[in-house]
Amino acid sequence: MFERFPINRRLLYLCLFLFFMNLLLILWVYLISKTNETKGTSDRGPGAKTASLRELASSKSFQIGSSVRFESFISERTYRQRVNQEFNMITIANELKFETIHSKPNQFDFSKADFLVDFAMEKQIHVRGQTLIQSEALPGWVTQGDHSKEEIKQMMKKHIQTIVSHYKGRVATWNVVSGAFNDDGSFRDNFWLRTIGPEYIELAFRWAHEADPHALLFYDDHQMERWNAKSQTVYQMVSEFKKRSVPIHGIGIRIQTDSDQQFSSHALSANMNRFSNLGMQVQIIDFDVKIKNNNLPFKENLKKQAELYGIALKACLSSSHCTAFMMQGFTDKYTRQQESFPLIFDINYKPKPAYFTLMHILSQNNAASRGGTSLVRFIYAHERRLLISTPIVV
Incomplete structure (x- = not known):
């Protein structure tokens, strides 16, 4: 019984270590994603939004x-x-x-x-x-x-x-x-x-x-x-x-x-x-x-x-x-x-x-939609026919 205690203690330390490492990894991924978002809009000029x-x-x-x-x-x-x-x-x-x-x-x-x-x-x-x-x-x-x-x-x-x-x-x-x-x-x-x-x-x-x-x-x-x-x-x-x-x-x-x-x-x-x-x-x-x-x-x-x-x-x-x-x-x-x-x-x-x-x-006045005639007079209800297999990555 006394011999098992040090082993359990070491397991506890290992679990705590892995837990905090996961937290650090999550934080790192979050910071990287925010940096990429900023880069994605940087070419629109100073103060530009998304x-x-x-x-x-x-x-x-x-x-x-x-x-x-x-x-x-x-x-x-x-x-x-x-x-x-x-x-x-x-x-x-x-x-x-x-x-x-x-x-x-x-x-x-x-x-x-x-x-x-x-x-x-x-x-x-x-x-x-x-x-x-x-x-x-x-x-x-x-x-x-x-x-x-x-x-x-x-x-x-x-x-x-x-x-x-x-x-x-x-x-x-x-x-x-x-x-x-x-x-x-x-x-x-x-x-x-x-x-x-x-x-x-x-x-x-x-x-x-x-x-x-x-x-x-x-x-x-x-x-x-x-x-x-x-x-x-x-x-x-x-x-x-x-x-x-x-x-x-x-x-x-x-x-x-x-x-x-x-x-x-x-x-x-x-x-x-x-x-x-x-x-x-x-x-x-x-x-x-x-x-x-x-x-x-x-x-x-x-x-x-x-x-x-x-x-x-x-x-x-x-x-x-x-x-x-x-x-x-x-x-x-x-x-x-x-x-x-x-x-x-x-x-x-x-x-x-x-x-x-x-x-x-x-x-300007972006909250209000324009009146007038709607362009869309029908819904795209037909199946898409993919005749070219060249992949598009966007």
Whole structure:
């Protein structure tokens, strides 16, 4: 009995030692995790909090996002992380365009677009499909073949309905037709106009709606940030479509400008409200501000760039029917205009003044949700179809 006591005592000391070592380990893990949290937000600037553009926009029932590219997405983890962190909507930039997805007759390549859509669904990010029918960049088998008018109509119908049906219930919004008018309001010369006639626009919307009755269908164009010949023509087209029950739900206003230019927030808001009065949603899309090679210091140009981003976002938020602010990319690392630094993150993913301007505007009156038309008109109820097995780590 007396011989066992020293053994029990040694066991007690050992248990106490292990207990305190576990406590120290737990404390160490906690401190490391807090340090990593701090590092994760350190690139947003002094005094930055963990809020993101996505969180602030979502709290207002508003969509903010960027066009994304498959090659950048697949090659760089930081790119994917920024998309997931900052945006609640993406535009698929090129992977759904005619020459990419339907480059050969009777052959559709959905692989790259599927990859982006699957990621977005997993991360609860809305998807904007761009563009079903555009004025340019068509494959040769479409433009150079000897086809009758009826054959071309059936070709266009098959193209639209195959793509929209493939993403039924997964892509919330489609740019159905893009850039159909010149700045003077006349029809822009293109293959579809020459072969089918002006009715190609109406047909495109009807066929897209047949393929997915719940998707939001948009017409988009540039040079519509004010009331001019083009925006007046588009307004008249939408008015006629509404009278004939053509399924059109919104207008995308494409804005690419530069730091030397200025546009009126009032004029932009007024034009949005005109379309809103027709029952249309309005979205600013493909927005960027290129920095011109002028005599101003670079910091001053960054300030002017931020001001223009702010003017556009404020105008959108001032209209109850403006449901999204979409940019033409988000990092200067992946832009065709790299020398003009047009986006809100630099080539190292460091946020620029334009980013903080957007954050500030979205944070104002953040407790109250915006009124107006909700973007989401359906629930993603379909099973995701994973056609590419390449792993994504975010």
